[in-house]
Amino acid sequence: MLRRWKNRLLALLVPLLVPFVASAQTDGTYSGYSPYSVYGIGQLHPGGTAWNRGMGGVGIAARNRRFVNITNPASVTARDSLSFMTDFGVTPRFSLFTDGSKRSVNTTVNIEDFVISFPLWNKTAMMVGITPLSDVGYKIVSSNIDLYTIQNTFESAGNGGIYQVFAAFGGTLWNRLSLGVQGMYIFGNINKSATQSYSDETYRNYHSGDSLQVNNLAVKFGLQYEQPLTTTSFLTLGATYKLSTGMLGHHIHYLEEGSYYREREETQLSSAGLRMGDELGLGLSYRRSDIFMVEADYTRSDWRRSGFDAVPGLLNVGEKTFASSAAQSFRLGAEWTPNRNDIRYFLKRCTYRLGAYYDQSYYTVDGKHVDAVGLTLGMTLPVFRYYNGISVGLELGQRGLAPGQIKERFIGVNIGFNLFDIWFQKPMYD
8 A cells, every 4th residue: 555655646746846846947937926026035925725825824823634734834743643645736816917007917827835744653743845935027118219219118027936845843742732843945046137228229228137046944943732622622822933044046147238248247145145034923723623713823024134135136126215124914714614524415514714814025115015915715625535625715915005006906716636545554354
């Protein structure tokens, strides 16, 4: 049986990890698209699987043996003792951008996560996987004609992203306290470019750009304490802390002015002292058996010492004033399953979710944060036996709430495939 599952796992890993590697290369495609990804290392990924995101992204204090929860490494211990779980997610996203009378639309489809989770020994378990950390994708074009009927066109574009491969280990003490630690390898490429061209060949065109290759290791800690209130209801307190980590790799800046001038400069990111912010997360949840759960989370991440303000490749904002800042988010979510064991009505076996969130960006532009709000809906449709299912979520949100900011209204569909099986069963025949 073990050999059979090894073959199944290899068959899953190969085709699923190839798109991740391909998308990590900056081949001109967009893994995400937003004009706000021009700032810093791009738009930070909200994290979590389709299960988490259907509830507004909560999960720091969630303990559910049916789903993989990647927001807190301590949650890996919430499981059946011999269970093997896999989660794979995809998100199509439609965005509408408005700036005064100007409008544009964009659609992207991105792989969100691939995670496997399995028990180890005596109340310990582990999970490994890969998820996006940030997305860069934008293209801004403007043109005008001067008094001499010479047309000049300015184009700014960027693509790429940062990803993280992780392995998390957790254990439970005294049947109530679970501790976890997660190690991550962060890697990716970000390309940004700007071009100024003229219709008159006597004018000198120029093209400049920045290419960043990023990598390093990071560590995240988590804990969850579950307090029984009755025989079927529980209150859980969760906390996570991700250490601030330096950015390694290199930065290439280049400039071309017609055919007369070429400039190329390469620097090591370690010499620039760049850092990703640390992150503190707190969560509180109430759960009643496998029927109902509600949770509230708060996270804060401090990027004020990131050093982004002094690196051109992370400061490509034109005349805007960019500054690193502290990010924070508030999330609220709930899920409800009418009757998991109902044999007559399929919809009563489904799980329904609702959530909301408010996010504050890790930077300011002209002294203002780029905030986002959203509402989420979700459900899981059970498939076959055990806890196999398909999770589907709908996210409605807007980024850019302050006056004068570009309004980014988006609709995202989160689709997750939850695979569940029991390992090391030995059939008995009488």
